[in-house]
Amino acid sequence: MINRAVTFTKQHTPDALRVVARRVLLESRNARLRLAVPVSSHSEYENIYHCAMRKTASQWIKAMLGDPVVYRHCGLLPYDPRPYRWRYPQPLPRDRIIMSLFVSHQRFMAMEKPDRYRAFFVLRDPRDIVVSSYYSTRTSHAPMGDIPRVRKALQEKPLKEGLLYVISHLSGKGTFKALRSWVLAPDSEAVRLFRYEDLTGERQAEEVGRLMRHCGISLPPAELAALLSRYSFSRMRSAQASTAPISHYRKGEPGDWCNHFDDDIHEAFAAATGDLVELLGYPARDQYPGARGG
Numbered sequence: 001m002i003n004r005a006v007t008f009t010k011q012h013t014p015d016a017l018r019v020v021a022r023r024v025l026l027e028s029r030n031a032r033l034r035l036a037v038p039v040s041s042h043s044e045y046e047n048i049y050h051c052a053m054r055k056t057a058s059q060w061i062k063a064m065l066g067d068p069v070v071y072r073h074c075g076l077l078p079y080d081p082r083p084y085r086w087r088y089p090q091p092l093p094r095d096r097i098i099m100s101l102f103v104s105h106q107r108f109m110a111m112e113k114p115d116r117y118r119a120f121f122v123l124r125d126p127r128d129i130v131v132s133s134y135y136s137t138r139t140s141h142a143p144m145g146d147i148p149r150v151r152k153a154l155q156e157k158p159l160k161e162g163l164l165y166v167i168s169h170l171s172g173k174g175t176f177k178a179l180r181s182w183v184l185a186p187d188s189e190a191v192r193l194f195r196y197e198d199l200t201g202e203r204q205a206e207e208v209g210r211l212m213r214h215c216g217i218s219l220p221p222a223e224l225a226a227l228l229s230r231y232s233f234s235r236m237r238s239a240q241a242s243t244a245p246i247s248h249y250r251k252g253e254p255g256d257w258c259n260h261f262d263d264d265i266h267e268a269f270a271a272a273t274g275d276l277v278e279l280l281g282y283p284a285r286d287q288y289p290g291a292r293g294g
């Protein structure tokens with residue numbers, strides 16, 4: 001009963017109040033971290049920036065980077081900047097891990113940043129972003145921003161028309177352009193790109209370890225393994241399923257788009273994205289096992 005009440009409150013709280021509550025809870029948690037967790041090693045960087053597009057495991061990464069073991073090995077507290085006012089940009093606090101900046105490369109580089117920082121951007125096959133966005137927006141995402149309007153439209157449409165709507169919606173929001181901006185950006189020692197598929201796949205420990213080292217976070221192998229176990233997708237799905245009727249952590253499997261894209265959807269996607277799939281290094285439709293047409 002309590003879990004249902006919490007879920008109902010979260011789903012029906014206005015955006016502004018939800019932001020304030022999230023900030024208060026995070027700062028309260030950070031205060032407890034400072035008192036309870038001794039820092040054994042400090043990152044050499046003043047800020048770490050987690051940049052991404054939505055539906056690229058941002059909640060999972062946020063959970064991991066906010067874990068006490070990460071704080072112990074870097075001394076940087078988590079900070080959620082949302083909503084960030086790009087029209088009137090505000091300086092972000094120092095000595096923090098800035099979580100989930102959903103931005104283009106150009107906007108990120110225009111932000112005020114300390115001299116010593118590291119950033120990483122998580123990319124994903126944009127076809128899977130379309131499918132994941134469809135299911136999340138239609139059923140499970142908290143009703144913030146334009147979610148209620150888009151959800152209503154999707155619930156009135158069959159699956160195919162819904163996917164076509166999502167492609168148009170993401171294109172209008174600049175999601176595909178933002179992905180393009182990161183992969184075309186000049187090489188930089190401070191900024192690295194990581195793939196969703198690598199961070200969640202068979203080489204997960206190696207790839208997450210590489211991300212941590214890029215950020216100046218020195219996690220011993222045993223503690224990294226325990227962290228990944230603690231935040232495995234199966235555990236997070238089970239935990240959320242106990243408090244919500246539909247888990248925010250759906251399948252998350254690379255290539256799920258093959259089960260959804262027919263010729264019409266492929267055509268609409270190609271018109272909206274051009275050569276983005278090839279540019280990001282993902283297999284074309286005719287190179288992907290299981291892709292269907294018709």
